[in-house]
Amino acid sequence: MSPTATTPPVLTSVQIPCCVCGTMILPNAANQCPTCLAQEFNLTERLQRGPAGQKHIVIHQCRNCRRFARTPTRYEFAEHESPELLSICLKHIPALNQHDLQLVDASWIWTEPHCMRLKVRLTVRTELLSVVVQQRVMVELHVQFQMCPECNRDFTNRTWHALVQVRQVRNDSKKGLAALEMALAKNKTIRQHVLKVDTKKNGFDFYFLSNTHAQTFTNFLQRVAAMRIQRTTKMVSADNHSNTANMKTTFMAQMVPLCRDDLVLIHRKAAGSKLAGSLAIVTKVSSTIQFVGASPKRTHVSDSMMELSADQYYKTEKHYQMLQAGHRLVRFVVLDVELCDEQAPSGQLYEGPHSGVEKYALADVTVARESDFGVNDEMFACVTHLGHWIAAGDVVLGYDLVNSVGTDDWEMQEQLHGGFTLPDVVLVKKAPRNKETAAVGVDEQEGQKRMTKKRERRKRYKEGRKQKELEETAGRMGFFDDINEEQVDEEGEDVDADFEAELANDPELAAELLNLERDLAQLDDGDVVAEGEDNQLVEEDNQDS
Known part of the structure; x- marks a missing residue:
């Protein structure tokens, strides 16, 4: 006899009713369905908790520039209830950084722009007692004002950490410094990190916030003129408990005291x-x-x-x-x-x-x-x-x-x-x-007479001319854009007579300086035209209103 064919048994999972609502579910440790389990475990308190157990989540905004803090040292511009601001807010919720919470969706809840509160609706998913639970939670963030590092420097006299001292020890010619001024005036990217510039005897002092900016500046100067760079570091203060120190670095850029035609x-x-x-x-x-x-x-x-x-x-x-x-x-x-x-x-x-x-x-x-x-x-x-x-x-x-x-x-x-x-x-x-x-x-003999006149003027107008020279020099290099040309002292016009004579004998350098002045004049004319157009638009808006 042939063996009779037998059908395999059908395996079915055992289901039990939920102990709360009676819905048939698979067995789990809580014996509850995900809906009832989510009602017992509320994730709002967990998501609303700030860092270090604080009751509220705080996000900082600069009062001056209105930027929001993504990190303690990085502030970014973001419109109210924009995707960029939502990204910054999610970075400030500590619970989202834990591996057992998964963010599914995030959206804004409308708030008054001046209420100093930001509300976000989050849909999160987590696993509780071997059961996957998904909840929609509202998280509120408190906005507090805190000055950003850039604006803080404006209110603390722009403290510097690096100084570049450019010197050319030479009194009878300004060709080297004039070429340096020309190169800085043409390169705006190099000037953007300069906090302050001072004119000194035979050179300039440039102040920077960090050593990196000062090092980039000195590398640029070495490509423009032949010079020797010497670096010195001075400790201003130190904290023995945290093993940190406040250091200030000085770069001494000494230009070779030789000029063209010497x-x-x-x-x-x-x-x-x-x-x-x-x-x-x-x-x-x-x-x-x-x-x-x-x-x-x-x-x-x-x-x-x-x-x-x-x-x-x-x-x-x-x-x-x-x-x-x-x-x-x-x-x-x-x-x-x-x-x-x-x-x-x-x-x-x-x-x-x-x-x-x-x-x-x-x-x-x-x-x-x-x-x-x-x-x-x-x-x-x-x-x-x-x-x-x-x-x-x-x-x-x-x-x-x-x-x-x-x-x-x-x-x-x-x-x-x-x-x-x-x-x-x-x-x-x-x-x-x-x-x-x-x-x-x-x-x-004429040179000696001219030098005598210079010494007399330096004794009588030393302080006044020093500030004027600072503004004019910084203006030529592009640092000051609001120099009033009408305030030029007529009595100081003969001070640079030697340099003017050198320019007359050096047509190449004179042509470069003339082209630079024309470029700056065109930039000034463009600013005036743009300002006039803005004023005209404002007047038209006022008439329409």
């Missing part, structure tokens, strides 16, 4: 210098210093050029002696030009990087003082690097070493190589074509 004596003991034991002209100052020989040998012009970093300069600072500055340039008339390289095409002048002509070329030049025309027939012959810049009949600026004081000094001759012959004239650059704007070299 005549420098490089001692023969200068290690690693290609132009050691000779005279050199500073052709460019940026992150590095570029030199060219003042009386080069008749080889190739690259043999007479040298580049020096700030660190290399300060390691052998005593071997670089400045002899003449840009305000002592004298005008010479070119009588004859003959290139040292016979194979080079003659008659071609450098007109830019795309002209196909090298910027510098050595040439034998014969010149005469412009002031000697009609007086005497004295002429000078020299070797210069301006072979592709000048032609017969042009006017050049240079240094007259024949009538200069100190060039025949015995100590100076000791620092030169035996094979180096001191030239009578050192040509620096081609003079501007517009003779009316080109300043004649400043005579030594």
